[in-house]
Amino acid sequence: MSSGNYFTNEPKEPVVKSETVPGPQSSAGIKALGQVTDSRPVYFIADYEKSVGNYIADVDGNVYLDVYAQIASNPLGYNNPALIETAKSDKMIRAIVDRPALGNFPGADTAEIIQGLLDMAPKGQDKVWSGLSGADANELAFKAAFMWYQGKKRGFTKGFNEEELKSVMSNSAPGSPELAILSFERAFHGRLFASGSATRSKPIHKLDLPAFKWPKAEFPSYKYPLDKYEAENKKEDERCLAIVDDILKSWSIPVAGVLIEPIQSEGGDNHASKEFFQGLRDLTLKHGTLMIVDEVQTGVGATGKMWCHEHFDLSPAPDIVTFSKKFQSAGYFFHDPEIMPAQAYRQFNTWCGDPARMILAGAIGKEIAKNNLVQRTKEVGQYMYSKLEALSSKYPKYIKNLRGKDRGTFIAWSLESGEARDKFLKDLKTKGVNMGGCAESSVRLRPTLVFEEKHVDILIQKIDQLLASY
Template sequence: MTAAPFFPNEPKGPKIVTEEIPGPQSKAAVAEMTKYIDTSATKLVVDYEKSIGNYLVDADGNVYLDVYAQIASIAVGYNNPTLIKAAKSDEVATLMMNRPALGNFPPKEWARIVKEGLIDNAPKGQKYAYVQMSGSDANESAFKIAFIHLAAQKRKGAGFSEEDLVSVMNNQAPGSPEVAILSFRRAFHGRLFGSLSTTRSKPIHKLDIPLFPWPQADFPALKYPLEDHVEENAAEEQRCIDQVDQILSTHHCPVAACIVEPIQSEGGDNHASPEFFHKLQATLKKHGVLFIVDEVQTGVCATGNMWAHEAWNLPYPPDMVTFSKKFQVAGFFYSDLLLRPALAYRHFNTWMGDPIRVVQAKYICQEIRDHNLLQNTIEVGNYVYQGLEKLAAKYPGKINNLRGKNKGTFIAFDCESPEARDKFCADMKHEGVNIGGCGPIGIRLRPMLVFQKHHADIMLAAIDKVFSA
């Protein structure tokens, strides 16, 4: 970790120049956008050219320290010079504008690009990858691979039956069988029809959409501080594991895979212990159910490991690990060649991902290594956690269930109520800090990997000021 700032030209701190947020320029921009698109979720209108490092600049010139980072998806700072240079390279321009149908017509450099962008940065034991377009798409494609694998095991090398071929065209069994994916309560895995069927975070994500009747198990609801609730929390985790075992023993149709986030993010930054995940893997293995780890939000160093599940030291690699967000490329790793379908066109689409995002992943990981950003995140995360512990003691009842100790900067706490949480986010904005919520009452810190102690001091001072008001 260098003491010097990674971005020498970063602002010294936030600067709010408009009385209201959004300011007049931002309001005008939203009004113009609303003519064409849905702007109901717009939070800030951004001047991306002027944004730099950890600082986001809005259309009115307000400068925010950004600890939300495009919903946890910017890794190495706005206008990172290495990335901007890469964006203008011949390699990227060629791949962008001659966008290949990668499944049919890959570029001759594709093996190198995939190795440098994906495989060299994969979790231990993950040797192969599929490239997709988004986290939802990555999870759904992993589900499809799981279903294809399950069916292949059942067929034991036999081909498709005539009944398979006919029934599937009517979306009926046996060609389209009743099979399921197991997920956890409060999980978020995306918002397309298959992924949304495994998402259990908030009703607004799911209402009015037809979904598959797939099963769900409780995810542990741990009590904090962890050291004061050791036995209780262990019992809670065992209860959830028993539920998984029960579901897999009794569900009315085969379960092909179980998907889980290392830390449930959108659902409220819900943690579980490494022991929980060891037991989960063992239970899934017992039932012959594939284990998919969704690292869309936890991946790429923020938790203090390149991939959060590496901290568990599992005896076997997960069967699949999905990624997106800070990696910028979406897709999934898989650990066993048996998961690759035997026939062509079983998992296929026109683009099979976007090659420029694979190139981008390479440069992001290069920046991480060159600047030792994993170590930075571990150290700054500990510093932030300690700072929040002090603030929690100073303002009783304001910072509840502080969590994410020794999890890099992947730190969260609960406010008193949904209203208090929303007000906190708004107040922080007026103090020049862009911060995000999760779950019903959570605040989640998602700074970039270039977030340093001097940035943490600014954020902690803003929290102090907001709570003292």
């Protein structure tokens, strides 16, 4: 890549042709889609054939600069030529047509495909277990943690006793023990039942669903700007770590794993210090519980490191790191052999992942390495942060608590209310920028890894134009 020009055929700027977003064609499409599934959350009907790089087109001929990128999951821009080549490969076609039950009948290329994931693994991780989505990855990690916890108690290589084998079929202890995962307030870890039990961001994710009675701790709430409130924020770290310590000591159900996002994303881009994460690692060691780092949204380069938790110099490395989204595939990395149960077939299912998506993950990793995209994202993020900082001084009411300094393009800020935020995002679409929200009143930037300085300039210009008109 020639720096600053990854996509040579991108539009120069957004184009908005329709008077409203969604435009008339999108509105008709949303109605038609509503005949066959739930189409209420649709923003617009995209035209992926016409989308290029950082620009997403819709069926009304609008072309938006995309800083949301499929809820933070598009890694390398629309119709990326390297990925198209991979998609056309014989290997991919076979993975699509002859989808194997990978656990029983892997193909001759399976080890190589998995190695493609491991080539990008976080420091200290040398094995992977594959899943299909972020929620799936987290729940598979929970299973591993629970089996590990009971294995440690029982003796890893020891078999099950009669009482366990019998009680488990009635979902009762000791075969189905009461065990917990500790998560944090405002965390998001998925929306199935166990992942949903660990999710604490919004009621809408959880209402009317039975949940496990698992504990939650407080995630630090810092005062900004950070350099001004160093002492206060240090105290906040200590307060939150003391709560974790207390729960691990005294919660009514044993805690097998502590689950945390390096940056709480859906929950509002809440950051915590390196010292907090190091303290948390120490607490997991002290109490004999696993540290599970959920890198579903933060992973794969966007924070200026391949994996966000690498900012924290954790030692030893986390026990389990989950991934999905920008890797297009999903699963978890681990390193301790005891995290693989002594008995086969305990972590198992029909497909054990999707090789088509795993092949893509390998290609994504290669393209990132070849073009040095993590470093580029770090640079572009610094450029973007400084521009936003200036804009924040100009419009303090609309760009509050700017977050994500030195975290690549993983940047967010707050507005004064949910209404103000929703209006801002809606108005910005009519200016040709597709951006997403998080938590109650924040917006989050989640561009691809090929978002460049020239895109930053357009983004800043569009925000400036919009806020000037308010």
